[in-house]
């Protein structure tokens with residue numbers, strides 16, 4: 001059973017000790033199946049982002065167990081977690097967060113260069129391929145700040161995809177985009193899920209967006225109240 | 229993007245803020261330039277000041293002082309017994325060094341000895357027409373004196389080798405030449421203490437830097453003077469010894485005076501204040517240089533700190549993409565060390581150029597006739613120290629900012645947006 005679950009959280013709790021022991025997550029248990037497109041919805045401040053940071057290994061200060069690709073994340077060194085993040089997780093933020101010191105193409109290449117699995121020229125080809133898939137190949141040699149918001153988000157998705165991660169985790173990827181661009185991004189996600197069997201976990205405020213995913217996890221005040 | 233992942237990123241970050249990078253590099257360059265130049269210049273001056281003493285003073289001077297023997301000869305025979313012979317006075321002509329042949333042979337074989345130059349000297353009168361001038365004539369071993377000692381440096385006109393090439397020749401002090409209106413090539417009559425006289429040809433002038441000496445002293449070839457004094461060829465009044473390691477001079481002086489029953493004076497005793505002065509000047513130059521480098525180091529620290537604050541988002545994203553804390557630390561260490569190496573190399577180059585400029589500035593002083601421009605030392609050691617220091621300071625200046633960057637929590641930065 002577990003080996004088809006790409007991501008699984010068991011009774012994950014999170015307390016912010018520095019804010020007077022504010023408990024933000026209460027025994028959260030959830031999972032994402034291989035190839036599944038899951039969305040998380042909930043009111044602002046209910047702990048969605050907090051959960052995503054924990055699931056993506058960037059926040060290690062929690063209780064409970066998390067399995068990524070069958071591996072327990074507890075007790076690993078920051079180096080090991082960085083490696084796991086690099087290899088198995090693609091993260092997409094609300095703000096595209098491209099690095100302006102590099103060209104669009106180099107931005108997409110960066111995670112693969114860190115992974116070090118392929119020679120540089122091959123990484124280049126792979127990055128161009130991803131950019132083509134997301135219809136931004138013509139922007140490859142531009143600087144990120146010359147791109148529109150929607151284009152930037154597509155480049156960010158290309159970057160998240162470059163290492164063929166086990167799962168893409170996105171925190172309000174359309175939160176900063178207009179209707180048209182949101183639609184484009186959503187279509188990309190459904191295509192990734194449907195055609196490439198890419199597992200996806202996406203936080204969104206957009207009810208319409210959520211309703212088109214395979215499963216919706218609803219959170220209220222740090223608790224999961226429904227998973228349908 | 230070339231090179232390894234981390235180097236490529238470091239390079240890109242530096243290029244994105246190339247103005248700041250350049251300023252930081254210039255800071256290091258300035259520090260290193262000043263360090264190398266100051267140290268070179270101050271050491272050059274130090275050598276010059278040292279030379280004022282060192283070049284004139286042999287490391288060990290062996291002589292035989294005229295004095296009453298503390299142990300009267302009769303006491304050597306009649307120890308602890310009554311005797312009536314007292315106050316045996318020294319023989320005036322016996323200021324020659326006893327057993328000089330064995331002594332020079334011993335010195336020449338000594339492993340630490342670099343050069344041995346016996347000298348003979350005599351009181352003379354310089355006589356030209358009606359004017360007579362009292363003075364001292366020294367017979368020197370020209371070949372050794374010009375190779376191992378600095379006599380040739382003080383010959384300002386003419387050539388010291390002419391003392392051997394031209395028979396019966398003399399090099400006179402500039403003062404004597406001025407007083408007696410002598411030109412090179414002129415004959416000069418020398419009157420010896422025994423009233424004999426000889427005509428010598430002036431082949432050069434020297435300037436010792438001390439006017440009173442230049443008014444009395446002249447040099448000729450040692451065998452020439454010996455024959456004028458009518459003494460055998462082992463008659464010497466002084467032996468100059470230069471050592472490979474100057475520090476050993478007191479030891480050798482003690483050894484020689486005991487073994488050969490002569491007087492031997494080491495350079496340290498002759499110029500006791502000299503070493504302290506050198507040491508103090510060296511300490512001053514190094515402290516100034518190192519202060520400059522530390523100031524440059526703080527400049528780098530500041531700029532790296534600023535760079536890291538500006539690049540927080542970049543660091544957070546790199547971490548979210550799977551770059552680890554140590555990758556981030558390496559990125560910033562590479563930046564700081566590159567600034568250090570770049571600035572260091574540029575600084576050494578600029579320092580060399582500046583040294584060259586100083587080296588061209590005219591500097592004339594009566595006491596140093598051979599020095600025409602400001603002295604600068606190009607000791608490669610300074611360049612090595614400067615480079616090492618630029619590397620080390622920038623490494624440490626970059627260390628703490630790099631560590632801070634590596635420990636930065638990406639979540640708090642991403643949330644902060």
Ligand SMILES: Nc1ncnc2c1ncn2[C@@H]1O[C@H](COP(=O)(O)OP(=O)(O)OP(=O)(O)O)[C@@H](O)[C@H]1O
Nearest residue numbers: 016019022024042043044045046047048049050051
């Ligand atoms: N570093 C922190 N220290 C203390 N409290 C925090 C910290 N970070 C977040 N919180 C609190 O945790 C709760 C959950 O925050 P979180 O960002 O996960 O909410 P969210 O569901 O993502 O909201 P939104 O939809 O607005 O993004 C909030 O009440 C927030 O104030």
Ligand SMILES: [Mg+2]
Nearest residue numbers: 048049050171
């Ligand atoms: Mg959020």
